[in-house]
Amino acid sequence: MIQVSDDIVLYPLSVDDIFKIFNTLDSERDYMREWLPFVDTTKGAEDTENYVKYVLQTADKQFTIYYKEQFVGLVGYKDTDFDNHKTEIGYWISQYAQGKGIMIQSVKKLVEHAFTEMDMNRVQIKVAIENKKSRRIPEKLGFQIEGIEREGELLVDNVYTDIAIYSLLKREYLK
DSSP, rough: EEOOOOSSSEEEEEEHHHHHHHHHHHHHHHHTTTTOHHHHOOOOOOHHEEEEHHHHSSSSSSEEEETOOOOOEEEEEEEETTTTTTTEEEEOOOOTTTSSSSSHHHHHHHHHHHHHHHSSSEEEEEETTTTHHHHHHHHHHTOOOEEEEEEEEEEEEGEEEEEEEEEEEEEHHHH
């Protein structure tokens, strides 16, 4: 468990979270699918179960986000490269929990954890260039934009989007 604030707690992902995750994605499907291509292929709780079981077999740590004791989203590390001391942070949050600073505080805490506990040298975040809300997170946390990965992600309806690549180095974080 990672205590982010009085109201925000991150819990390690577990199989007990499957229905909470699926129900959130399912009830907000129209909203979530704009930037999260996996929403359309998440047709049932078994799809979420397969994802959770897969993640639990990797070295990447994912966390459920609870705000005032209610599940509101996921945040975590992906594609962690321990040999080169780098990782990526990915995230999503319920539309009803947006605008409260939950995600920026959660990502900030994981950045701190990556540099201080995991001995990472680099943390990156990739975001669709048109996803302005999500892009504000690395920008507010002092990440540097490195460039654009052209048509780097296939969104719903077979539409490719360009991806902004942000990074923060340990020496920048320590300043």
